[in-house]
Amino acid sequence: MLAAIAAFAGTLPGSTSCEAPFQTPGHGFALDEELARGQPEAFVSDPVWLILRADGAMHLGLRPEWAQRILTLGWGTVHPFARYMAGAVPPQSLIVFAPRDEEELIAARSIIEAAYGYAVGRIGDVILPDTRW
Numbered sequence: 001m002l003a004a005i006a007a008f009a010g011t012l013p014g015s016t017s018c019e020a021p022f023q024t025p026g027h028g029f030a031l032d033e034e035l036a037r038g039q040p041e042a043f044v045s046d047p048v049w050l051i052l053r054a055d056g057a058m059h060l061g062l063r064p065e066w067a068q069r070i071l072t073l074g075w076g077t078v079h080p081f082a083r084y085m086a087g088a089v090p091p092q093s094l095i096v097f098a099p100r101d102e103e104e105l106i107a108a109r110s111i112i113e114a115a116y117g118y119a120v121g122r123i124g125d126v127i128l129p130d131t132r133w
Contacts, residue, residue: 001099002056008109009050012116021045025054037121041092049119050112056098058108060115063123067092070111 006027010017014035020028021044028048036047042061043049051059062070070076076096099105117123 001105002052002054004105005056005058005099005108005112006052009052009112009116012113014120015049015116018048020051020053021048024051024059026052028052031119035120038119039121042115042118042121044093050115058096058098058112059093060096060112061093061118062111062114063118064092066114066118067094070094070096075107075111 006017009015009029012029014032015029016032018028018030020026028044029050029052030047031049033047036043036049038049040046044051044059044061049060053059061067067078071078071094076094078094096108096111099108
């Protein structure tokens with residue numbers, strides 16, 4: 001599952017594998033500068049928008065309403081630093097649980113696409129104006 005997630009994240013335009021920030025076991029995915037038009041909350045650590053942890057869980061940011069859906073469905077949790085370091089880490093910073101089977105892998109890919117869209121400043125096929133602050 002880990003290899004499938006990494007392969008998928010690496011196929012998204014402008015997304016490249018990199019060292020995970022904060023000495024996190026696993027690896028990150030960064031966006032090319034010209035594509036990174038999302039709000040700062042979309043990034044784990046600019047320009048990294050996704051950390052694929054060694055256990056298969058994913059650290060990423062989602063629009064608040066999408067993050068709420070992930071939490072409601074029980075597919076992830078708010079990043080612990082967002083709980084204990086209010087303001088330092090945005091509340092839509094999530095840890096999404098590792099997929100256990102093909103059905104959950106499909107859901108994980110959809111979540112990754114949503115995080116990617118947030119980071120590039122896009123919702124579906126609609127490209128938003130540059131939203132960097």
